[in-house]
Amino acid sequence: MPPQMNPNSGKPRAEGWAWFHRFGSPPWFYQFAARWSKRLGWAAGLLFVGGAYGGLVVAPPDYQMGDSYRILYVHAPSAWMSMFAYVVMAAAAASGLIWHLKLGDALARACAPLGAAFTLCALVTGSLWGKPTWGAYWVWDARLTSELVLLFLFLGYMALSDALDDRRSSARAAAILAVVGVVNLPIIHFSVEWWNTLHQGPSVTKLGRPSIDTRMLIPLLVMFAAFNLYFISALLSRVRCELLDRERRTQWVAEVVRG
Amino acid sequence: MADFFHMGGYAFYVWSSYGVVAAVLVYHYLSPLWRRKKLLEELATEPPAPQSKNAQ
Numbered sequence: 057m058p059p060q061m062n063p064n065s066g067k068p069r070a071e072g073w074a075w076f077h078r079f080g081s082p083p084w085f086y087q088f089a090a091r092w093s094k095r096l097g098w099a100a101g102l103l104f105v106g107g108a109y110g111g112l113v114v115a116p117p118d119y120q121m122g123d124s125y126r127i128l129y130v131h132a133p134s135a136w137m138s139m140f141a142y143v144v145m146a147a148a149a150a151s152g153l154i155w156h157l158k159l160g161d162a163l164a165r166a167c168a169p170l171g172a173a174f175t176l177c178a179l180v181t182g183s184l185w186g187k188p189t190w191g192a193y194w195v196w197d198a199r200l201t202s203e204l205v206l207l208f209l210f211l212g213y214m215a216l217s218d219a220l221d222d223r224r225s226s227a228r229a230a231a232i233l234a235v236v237g238v239v240n241l242p243i244i245h246f247s248v249e250w251w252n253t254l255h256q257g258p259s260v261t262k263l264g265r266p267s268i269d270t271r272m273l274i275p276l277l278v279m280f281a282a283f284n285l286y287f288i289s290a291l292l293s294r295v296r297c298e299l300l301d302r303e304r305r306t307q308w309v310a311e312v313v314r315g
Numbered sequence: 316m317a318d319f320f321h322m323g324g325y326a327f328y329v330w331s332s333y334g335v336v337a338a339v340l341v342y343h344y345l346s347p348l349w350r351r352k353k354l355l356e357e358l359a360t361e362p363p364a365p366q367s368k369n370a371q
Contacts, residue, residue: 286344
């Protein structure tokens with residue numbers, strides 16, 4: 057393992073925060089991310105296979121939507137992850153903005169393309185589900201429109217964080233966009249309650265009466281777990297690239313390159 | 316088996332959904348691995364950085 061380099065050396069710091077500083081240390085995180093990205097990637101792969109089998113084979117057809125509802129198993133986790141990725145991105149960007157954490161900005165930049173990918177998956181699978189169910193690939197409904205806005209927020213963040221020559225001002229501008237864009241999240245979440253929309257309400261979190269068969273529910277939960285682990289795995293993998301790129305002039309990167 | 320692929324008449328919608336998601340997720344899993352490999356090759360051929368005089 058390469059030697060630890062404390063980016064804040066010289067500044068006084070409390071002992072109790074040592075773990076926090078170690079976590080923020082790029083060389084330490086680079087190695088940590090390597091281990092966990094691989095483990096979580098395998099776990100996610102197994103859960104994907106299990107969830108897809110459960111959702112496509114074991115679960116019975118829906119009494120109204122027939123087999124088309126099986127899109128749910130990729131649609132709902134994609135949509136959920138698109139919002140989760142946004143929360144992680146905004147929080148990481150804010151930590152870079154407020155405390156100048158190096159890792160914060162790297163994490164936020166690594167998050168954005170993944171978040172955009174999940175949003176795209178949610179929109180595409182949603183429209184492939186909408187066509188046989190509602191008769192149209194797209195409607196300008198509150199849920200769909202706010203999810204489309206989320207895609208533009210991710211793309212805007214990516215464009216802005218690359219826009220200026222000075223990396224720090226770029227990161228600042230992009231972080232402000234990310235933080236302001238958080239207002240879109242409750243709009244997406246509550247859109248099905250606030251407005252009269254075509255999009256159906258939640259079927260999993262609805263308490264009180266059972267609204268979904270267990271054989272339908274379990275594959276969905278497995279898929280949610282798979283998407284979450286996949287996200288963390290891919291995120292860690294991307295952060296490693298970000299760290300190598302932006303720390304290319306440091307000793308620890310020279311040591312990584314030498315192998 | 317044919318029934319399974321037929322998906323009660325929704326084959327196109329169901330299989331395209333799963334296909335798109337699988338393609339996007341596989342791509343986003345592999346792309347950082349490719350990028351890291353390229354970066355390491357690039358850094359190995361790069362002339363030593365100015366700060367590297369501190370290196371042993």
